[in-house]
Amino acid sequence: MIDRSPGTTVAAAAAAQAARTRMGYPDSLLEDLYRRMLRIRYFEEEIHYHISRGHIHGTTHLYVGEEAIAAGAAANLSDLDYITSTHRCHGHAVAKGTALSGLAAEMFGKRAGVCGGKGGSMHLADPARGNLGGTGIVGGGLPIAVGAALSIRRLGQDRVAVCFFGDGAMNEGTFHESVNLASVWKLPVLFLCENNQYGVSTHVRRSTNVQDLSLRAAAYGIPGRKVDGMDVLAVYEAVREAKEYVKTNGPLLLVAQTYRFLGHSRSDANVYRTEEEIASWRRRDPIPRFRERLNEEGSFSEDRIEDIEEEVRREVDAAFRYARACEEPGLEDLLRDVYAD
Amino acid sequence: MRTDAGTGARRPREISYAQAVREALREELRRDPRVFLMGEDVGIYGGTFGVSAGLIEELGPDRILDTPISEAVLAGAAAGAALTGTRPIVEIPFSDFLSLALDQIGNQAAKMRYMFGGAVRVPLVVRSPAGSGTGAGAQHSQSQEAVFCHFPGLKVVVPSTPYDAKGLLKTAVRDDNPVVFLEQKLLYKETGPVPEEEYLVPFGKADVKRPGSDLTIVAWGRMVGMCLAAAERLESEGVSVEVLDPRTLVPLDTRAIVSSVAKTGRLLIVHEAVRTGGFGGEIAALVADSEAFPLLKAPIRRVAGFDIPVPYSPNLERNAVPTPERIEDAVRDLLVQGEKRPAGRTGSVRS
Numbered sequence: 001m002i003d004r005s006p007g008t009t010v011a012a013a014a015a016a017q018a019a020r021t022r023m024g025y026p027d028s029l030l031e032d033l034y035r036r037m038l039r040i041r042y043f044e045e046e047i048h049y050h051i052s053r054g055h056i057h058g059t060t061h062l063y064v065g066e067e068a069i070a071a072g073a074a075a076n077l078s079d080l081d082y083i084t085s086t087h088r089c090h091g092h093a094v095a096k097g098t099a100l101s102g103l104a105a106e107m108f109g110k111r112a113g114v115c116g117g118k119g120g121s122m123h124l125a126d127p128a129r130g131n132l133g134g135t136g137i138v139g140g141g142l143p144i145a146v147g148a149a150l151s152i153r154r155l156g157q158d159r160v161a162v163c164f165f166g167d168g169a170m171n172e173g174t175f176h177e178s179v180n181l182a183s184v185w186k187l188p189v190l191f192l193c194e195n196n197q198y199g200v201s202t203h204v205r206r207s208t209n210v211q212d213l214s215l216r217a218a219a220y221g222i223p224g225r226k227v228d229g230m231d232v233l234a235v236y237e238a239v240r241e242a243k244e245y246v247k248t249n250g251p252l253l254l255v256a257q258t259y260r261f262l263g264h265s266r267s268d269a270n271v272y273r274t275e276e277e278i279a280s281w282r283r284r285d286p287i288p289r290f291r292e293r294l295n296e297e298g299s300f301s302e303d304r305i306e307d308i309e310e311e312v313r314r315e316v317d318a319a320f321r322y323a324r325a326c327e328e329p330g331l332e333d334l335l336r337d338v339y340a341d
Numbered sequence: 342m343r344t345d346a347g348t349g350a351r352r353p354r355e356i357s358y359a360q361a362v363r364e365a366l367r368e369e370l371r372r373d374p375r376v377f378l379m380g381e382d383v384g385i386y387g388g389t390f391g392v393s394a395g396l397i398e399e400l401g402p403d404r405i406l407d408t409p410i411s412e413a414v415l416a417g418a419a420a421g422a423a424l425t426g427t428r429p430i431v432e433i434p435f436s437d438f439l440s441l442a443l444d445q446i447g448n449q450a451a452k453m454r455y456m457f458g459g460a461v462r463v464p465l466v467v468r469s470p471a472g473s474g475t476g477a478g479a480q481h482s483q484s485q486e487a488v489f490c491h492f493p494g495l496k497v498v499v500p501s502t503p504y505d506a507k508g509l510l511k512t513a514v515r516d517d518n519p520v521v522f523l524e525q526k527l528l529y530k531e532t533g534p535v536p537e538e539e540y541l542v543p544f545g546k547a548d549v550k551r552p553g554s555d556l557t558i559v560a561w562g563r564m565v566g567m568c569l570a571a572a573e574r575l576e577s578e579g580v581s582v583e584v585l586d587p588r589t590l591v592p593l594d595t596r597a598i599v600s601s602v603a604k605t606g607r608l609l610i611v612h613e614a615v616r617t618g619g620f621g622g623e624i625a626a627l628v629a630d631s632e633a634f635p636l637l638k639a640p641i642r643r644v645a646g647f648d649i650p651v652p653y654s655p656n657l658e659r660n661a662v663p664t665p666e667r668i669e670d671a672v673r674d675l676l677v678q679g680e681k682r683p684a685g686r687t688g689s690v691r692s
């Protein structure tokens with residue numbers, strides 16, 4: 001469902017209209033979007049399993065329910081485009097195309113992990129593929145994205161920086177400072193807010209009096225748009241357009257409406273929301289929803305869809321088998337990499 | 342109130358460190374209507390580590406305020422509120438995020454009284470859990486007490502037991518200055534005796550957690566328990582270790598530290614925070630500059646966190662900060678240097 005309120009773009013609405021009849025996208029793109037979402041979902045389900053059995057220590061913030069945003073956004077990006085991520089960073093890292101084996105190994109704190117086992121759940125990164133990493137500091141990634149865009153501008157590159165952040169992060173000073181500076185300097189940043197309705201237990205109704213978060217863009221003289229974050233094609237379209245916009249005009253704020261199906265982190269008992277609310281959002285689960293469309297409106301047979309699912313399942317299983325088997329970092333790694341040589 | 346079998350002596354109940362903090366909050370909130378608690382998810386969620394669980398049900402949303410994720414304004418608004426007749430307590434979910442509030446804490450709250458010539462009081466408490474060991478990575482595991490000690494005007498508290506946590510927090514709430522209260526997240530579930538009757542633990546008064554005669558360990562926070570366990574093991578080697586917990590780093594009980602070192606002649610300082618710029622250096626300098634200095638039988642030694650961000654991988658994380666082995670080895674080494682050889686151990690000594 002495309003959001004029809006004023007913040008929605010015409011093109012996104014038109015694209016969704018086309019999609020409703022015959023999708024109007026090459027099969028390769030549709031398959032790519034589906035695979036990206038599945039990879040994230042299966043990856044997160046594995047993490048959930050291993051963390052609940054104590055195979056992974058520490059806390060973790062799962063992205064289940066929000067997959068359409070990372071998948072729809074990343075499908076527009078090349079390895080040269082940058083992203084900055086958050087504490088809820090697994091989905092962004094997976095979508096950006098980093099091999100699952102290195103991501104899974106990082107979750108287990110292994111030397112073969114993308115951060116050598118030193119980063120962990122909140123700091124998945126892959127700078128070589130444009131992923132400037134997750135941060136445990138809410139709002140901490142926004143200035144970094146502005147800096148990446150500053151480099152893009154200064155180096156004359158044809159790239160964009162996509163900055164993922166949550167509804168809660170919008171109330172940190174860094175949000176305001178970052179959007180303002182990017183606006184003044186017309187930097188190619190897409191500020192992509194994942195509005196999953198809550199910052200931990202605090203609903204957006206209780207953290208701001210401006211419920212349409214995209215309206216905040218007006219305060220900085222940039223466009224603000226909204227998109228249904230449970231619809232991967234809608235996100236794909238909105239980011240495609242936004243990307244073109246920010247390259248020539250400077251930043252744009254895109255707010256994706258979404259929901260996290262699981263707790264905020266490992267220890268969340270969900271006391272602040274109702275079962276009905278969770279169930280109502282689960283009915284909008286982006287993955288079965290897109291699967292249905294692939295099947296009914298696309299040229300994807302049930303067999304083909306199942307083959308894709310099976311393949312992704314095998315890819316994820318192999319990554320976790322690998323991750324569990326590979327070795328821990330040794331004490332010789334402890335003091336390494338504090339400084340560049 | 343339970344009694345000890347046999348002796349009939351009254352023995353206080355045992356509660357956890359988190360419960361002790363919660364009791365202090367509840368008692369102070371009830372005692373003084375000017376006191377209130379604000380922070381991210383302190384209401385129905387009960388705080389990030391469950392410390393304020395049940396308080397909003399008991400005291401209402403007027404006293405227990407959930408806030409947006411905005412640490413700078415939390416600390417600054419606390420300062421403003423403190424200036425104007427109320428007594429705020431702010432919870433910051435991890436002490437690593439205090440840096441987002443540091444301008445308001447260090448440049449505003451800490452300095453106002455002095456800058457304004459003594460014309461104001463700034464009675465606020467910023468509570469926040471510190472320390473590694475939870476697998477939460479480099480931005481959720483630091484021990485930054487020394488940072489706050491470097492802002493004159495702030496008081497800095499690092500409680501190591503449930504008893505101290507409760508008594509010190511009650512003192513903090515009643516203090517007319519900004520207090521940074523660094524709870525120890527790995528101790529939240531540890532239990533210890535806490536009397537049911539009301540009590541306060543004064544600032545600036547160190548506590549000898551274990552008396553000894555061969556060597557003084559000065560440690561605070563989570564390291565106190567680790568040092569006590571080490572001292573116990575070393576006792577079987579014939580070594581008598583005194584463990585002294587300053588409890589508040591500002592104000593610091595310099596007398597207690599100096600006189601303990603004068604007695605034992607050896608000083609080991611243990612802190613979880615990284616070594617460089619850590620508060621251990623301050624204590625070493627204090628002793629070096631005191632009448633205890635000529636009585637030292639061995640150099641002053643520190644066992645501290647390595648100068649690295651806290652890594653994620655469990656084995657690396659455990660070894661980034663002091664371990665029982667490092668503490669025991671340092672004690673043995675200092676005793677060898679001071680000519681008292683621990684029984685049962687000779688030969689090479691690592692530090």
Ligand SMILES: Cc1ncc(C[n+]2csc(CCOP(=O)(O)OP(=O)(O)O)c2C)c(N)n1
Nearest residue numbers: 088136137138166167168169198199200438
């Ligand atoms: C500066 C800072 N303050 C507080 C926290 C604790 N914390 C971690 S995640 C979170 C909620 C973030 O909400 P939002 O930005 O909406 O992201 P979401 O978790 O919903 O994806 C909070 C308060 C933190 N990590 N960093």
Ligand SMILES: [Mg+2]
Nearest residue numbers: 166167198199
């Ligand atoms: Mg959120």
